[in-house]
Amino acid sequence: MRQKKLDLSLYLVLDPDLCGGIDGMVNTTRIAVANGVTAVQLRAEHEFTRRDWYLAALALKQVLKDTTVPLLINDQVDIALAVEADGVHVGQKDLPVDVVRKLIGADKLLGLSISNLQQINQVNWQKVDYLGIGPVFPTMTKQDAAPPLGITTLAELNQCKQCPAVAIGGINLQNAAEVMQSGSDGIAVISAICGQPNIPYATRQLYHVIEQAKQGIKK
Amino acid sequence: MRQKKLDLSLYLVLDPDLCGGIDGMVNTTRIAVANGVTAVQLRAEHEFTRRDWYLAALALKQVLKDTTVPLLINDQVDIALAVEADGVHVGQKDLPVDVVRKLIGADKLLGLSISNLQQINQVNWQKVDYLGIGPVFPTMTKQDAAPPLGITTLAELNQCKQCPAVAIGGINLQNAAEVMQSGSDGIAVISAICGQPNIPYATRQLYHVIEQAKQGIKK
Known part of the structure; x- marks a missing residue:
């Protein structure tokens, strides 16, 4: 099966x-x-059994089957392998990227979370396809998140990257444009879509802001 | 590398x-x-990062390298794959055994936890190498354990098995003999070895009881 292309523009973390x-x-x-x-990432935190993870990943794989949108699995490489997901996203305290790359093979997507300059300077650029940089702003959806970076530090980190990067953490309709203008290749959102009363509208609004920001940057 | 042989006699869960x-x-x-x-199983419950799991598994693999004792990893198949462990042990809420078998291949060991008759009747005997049956007695080391089976139910379950089975849950020097006499192929212990002030002595005592029980059963 041909691998799905990675477009980080509007990256949904479930x-x-x-x-x-x-x-x-x-x-x-x-x-x-x-x-x-x-792009879609399955990130199930606490109180989810591994059977639930597997079933969720299977169901999501099915939903995305006939789309161009890749499914990425957070942390649990075996779940990704079990459902033949399009890729894996790992953090600094997960399996090392060289080990993950070996397990998933060269064709699958691999993302790595980055929270500071030290981490970005240690990235093995040969092994990762993209970075997740954050948290940019305070976030309620990740309990063990690092302190917020702010826009200035985000821009500094984006200047060090040697692969595409998606910004994450507290990003919404109000701040998405400045995040894009800080050199991000896309934004990752959780609560700006998940649980919104009108998901089609919330998604289209975000998409519109990103596209506008991209046009502005190109000019 | 030739696969290590499975001997369930005295199975240590770390x-x-x-x-x-x-x-x-x-x-x-x-x-x-x-x-x-x-046999040794790595079972890291809460508050262990996946990087810690990986490092622990790597270190244990090294310790067991030149022994006949297999290293089994609880639940996390990717950690087992990453360190090339000898096998995996899964519970009823983990990845299904047919999926695990596909991920680890035919040569690796695969164990499955069983707590009742319904579960043992649903076992895919083609896919598993052994069962873990329990908890036999009340246990403090597994928070989400099912109610204790007792010796009578353990013996009933052992009669249904079509592969070797190790008993687990609250087993110690005092009750190990009756557990063996209930048709178990071995006992799994946690606190009867882990944290004991004299681990060599605690282990040898258990080993002695098991060997004696085996001799008694053979007669």
């Missing part, structure tokens, strides 16, 4: 609590992808 | 809290294996 379980994540994904989301 | 972290698990393993332990 939260089972905000979405309302597996069915909620599946519905959110279906609607969000139809309205502009370009 | 607990990082009781052992005192990764170094403690490594030391416990080294001593316990030298005194009769026949």
